[in-house]
Amino acid sequence: MCFLVEGQRIEPGYVVERLLGEGAFAEVYRVRHRFMGRQAMKVFKQAGSGALMTEAVLLTRIAHPNIVRVFDAGTVATAFGERGFFTMEYVAGGTLYRLWATPRNRPIAVAETVRIIHQVSRGLAAAHAERPPIIHLDITPHNILIGPDGRARLGDFGLAKVARPLPGKARGQVTLAFAAPESMLGAVAESCAMDVWSLGAIAYLLLTDRHPYPEGASRRTRPVAPSALNSDADTRLDDIVLAALDPNPVGRTPNATVLAGQLADWGAGL
Template sequence: MEQRNGLETGMLIAGRYRLLGLIGSGGMGAVYAAEDTRLGGMLRAIKAHRPHAAGTENLAEEAALLMRLNHPRLPAIVDYIPRDYHGIEMFVMSYIEGIHLKDFAERLQGRPIPVDEVLRVGIQLADTLGYLHAQHPPVIHRDLKPTNVMMQKDGMVKLIDFGIARCYKPGTERDTRLLGTPGFAAPEQEGGGQSDARTDVYGLGALLSYLLSGGIAPVAGGATYPSRKSMDASQRELEAVLARMLAERPSDRYPDMKAACGALRQLYGKSREVLIAEHASWAGIETTMLNQEKTGAPRFPQPAGGRRIVVASIASGAGATSVALTLAMLIAKRRMSCAAFEHPAAGPEWHALLNAEGEGAPSSRGVLTPLAPGYARFEKRGVRWHARLPIALLDGEQLASALAYRMMESNAASDYAVIDLSSGWMEPDAEDLLMEADLLLFVGDPDVAKWSAVNLTAAERLRRARQSSSRMTLWAANKDIRFRERADWLSLFPVRPELRIPYIPPEKRHELLWKGNWLTDDRDLLALLEKTYAPLISRIASDAAHKPRVL
């Protein structure tokens, strides 16, 4: 079916890119999704434009500009395709999986976006704009609006569409072309002067004001909100910063993006000391202990009374996360108190897998308690879960997140703590945990092409080192299914697997997950899994009451 500019779904562009459909369109052109037939169908985004007499170089200039930029929050240019016989020119970009900020705001149906989320977006964009302004000559975006920013699932934002971006020209009093979006364009873009870095300061302020107000475009001078009476203290503080960013005269705004970003970071509490002190207060740990942690002095104490079970995968995709979640739930079903932790070295998967904010089965409902930065706590199926939030941590938050995890683990008042380390067990920060855990469970699956001699050797060295201190190291054969070479697969494990976890058909797993459930919520699977895990759980319980068995 024809979409626009004579382009049709299924059409092959430049002998390489097959159009899949129209993503969006506007006055400056249209953007299509396409698959790259030379790279196994990799998704691409293609911007197409039929030049007019007044602006025939727009797309070529935009492509040339983006090609010389390199920043994680900017689209990567893959290819440029000059005008063809249809009179259309195009450039090919990396495909960004996410939604526009406009759609993100509209989903809240007029409710203001939380201040922390607005600041998180603002700091990321300010950092990106600061990079643009640091180019020689500086690049001014000039069109910061909700449809020109994409938000990915992890909270990272991408600045897109450089159609009216320009390089700053010293000595020029006015822009040669007056472009921008009403409500988001700075006054000087209407003919009052040349745009510079302060123009983007205004644009960013307008965009953040839009988010804070629940989707209302601001006006010059900072009169941004319909009512201040309902605003809390953090909103009023942010409004003061935005009012300066939205000053009508450029000289009254922050002088550059670095200064604006600094103001946003200050509101967000970006100093590590402030963040760490807040987490210390929450966890009941003295700040002096955290200062010792930073200087390499005494580590956090062991969990009081609890026994730590660490689950790691010998290769990515082996299923350590699935094993950890199932093990925690089955321990809780035996009426033993259990806390579970998603380690900072593991990817943030629990929040979605456990349907942390959804309804699901009646037995799975829980109350989500956000913990800054990057963690949330909730109780479901008898387990106290500590899950990573699917958000992008800003600079400086990585340390605070790791410390928050250590505090949570150290203060877990449970008989057992199950820790999902997954493929992150090779990280240097995991060494102490691997050596001190009461049980280390390695998980492997039949996809041995992903196994590596380096990982197997490291795992065996760990087992021997832990054996000297009488700590258990066991193996689990996950996704066990009958096939001709099954015996050969099982023989590759360094020691006989303690667990042989049966293969769960993908259709069954997906059916449960899409309903907000887990494997243990299915009666038949629960019986199978309880039988499978019973020897391990009995051994764990027995080991808790007696001296650990050396393997």
Template sequence: MPLLGEGQVIRDTYRVERFLGEGAFAEVYRVRHPFLGRQAMKVFRRPGLSTNDIEKALGEAVLLSRLGHPNIVRVFDANTLETSSGVFGYFTMEYVPGGTLADHLAAHRGFLPVAEAVDIAVQVCRGLAVAHQKNPPIIHRDIKPQNLLMGHDGDATRVLVSDFGLARAVNPWTLMASTRGTMAFKAPETFLDPRGDSRAGDVWAIGSVLYLLLTAQMPHPELVAADPLAGAWYTGRLIPPRELRYVVDERLEKIVTRSLALDPSQRHVSAPELLTDLESWRTPAAPVPPPSVPPPSVPPPSVPSVPPAASERPSTRGPAPREEPAGAQNTGLAAGGPAQLTGASSAATTWGPHSGSGPSGGSGAVATAGPPDADARSAAKAATGPGPASPGAAEPDDVPSLASVPASVEADDVAGAAAHLVDEALRLAGEGRPVAAANRLTAAYDLVPALRDRHGSREQLSRRGVVM
């Protein structure tokens, strides 16, 4: 039965509004101050305490008054009250209407969003960092969801560490204190040594809470129901959080795993160190600028080599076709003359002199033995293009057809014509004349299939660099 009833007035100041809950040593009520509004009142319910005992019980209020921080509950008043059951000590503190983290977690029926879970752990670390940085450090010894209050600061959630009833300053030489607290959230080394509690023990408790918020289960369920002796020698494996919840990234998993290391020397030393890691995880890493090295020299784009002019290179081919100025006229092909000699002479005049051919500057007349090959004619016309007429050997407007070339020279000469057109295409491309280059290539590819259909000799054509 609660010590106080609703509506009861304490010391003519506090009116009891409702009973909030109870712990092992005290009861908590919501009360109203006539000027300061709602507060929480913690009443130590052990009867028959002496004045010294009451002073010791109120040591929590004294301690809280020295740890002013937004993430630690504030103390307003401490005194004693008299009831029919005796004299009891009490203190009033900040009232947090959101309930405890245990209530918040139960309302979500499972784990919390990762960002919210980390934010709660960060705020707990901020509050405990004040205590851990005291000289000598003060440890809480009972961090658990039931002792973390969920308040609000505008639209943001504010977490407050409460219930410092078991908090103690550690030995300044050993940095240890006696073991107290809830077993499910105690580190294994605290079971082995009755005076083995430390700041690293608080870190284990924070890590356990964070693990619970992320995975909806305790990090080491075996320790929850184990006896202290079994817990002292516990060596179980921690299930990585990412195996239980894939959205936990690798960096956060490493932080949580380190906070729950079985060996306290491998754990974060204190809440400030754990806070640094969690804050680092929440802050995106700044992009690393590339090293300032001079950029490598980029070679100029390769330009196809321009073949030398016909007058500058020893070749068995004729002069390169030239573009004719506007208004210039091309000479046509004559139709008379002996077929064998004149055909070879015509081929030499059109595609270049060959070894053993007639003298350069011949008439260039070809005896037409049949209808001209339309593909070869159009291709050669596109390849040569208009050019100025020369008095010695005029450049024909059309190329000789396959039918007009003697069989003994036909394959070699037409293959040479195709190769010559490819050379011309490369030269024109290098000069920035893509249209003319494309015309040369089209003419070359038109010649090759006709030659292959007539002779079918790959080896003979490959002699002149024509790839079928």
């Protein structure tokens, strides 16, 4: 099902170039604006503007070079009825998943892994610094974009929301491999520590080419240290990654600001 077709013109001034991909809730297209050049357009599959306004408004509150920028929002007529959309910066380099999945003989270099996770942490720190904090809740390698300049940007805030200090219904549609252990419980207090766990899981994957917890494995204890699987990692980096993966959110690295600082200190010590 494609809501837009190549060559379709959308006011004010967009031309659809091609479909980039789709998820459970939306399709993303590459479009060209007559003045501003190429952008990405996210078109929601369901009628109504609730999801559109939530994600677009949250993103406009976060201005950071490591967060995908939002430019415009509106509605578009499709073969399936009117749908909400917003446009954001188009990142030509592809996703972190694509970078990780590229065939190679060993894990991505440790310094490159730390650079990417540090950049994403800095962008996420801007969201966590909002009052109340904005938490992403679905950070995966597919939602991290790497530009031709090497700069990492965090996108897809479709499940993001302001932090909720009291327990409530668990979120649906999350990517389980990168979801904090407490997010799988029936009722949880959503916190910045959930996002930190996701970044810790991504860092572990990049460092070792393995998920910290294979499918079906218990998440009640910390996984094997990255340095046991990759001799280029050191014990200082082990401590940072394993603290981010602490099964207990109370003992976990509390937010992206702290994680970004730890990674910066590690880099400064090289």
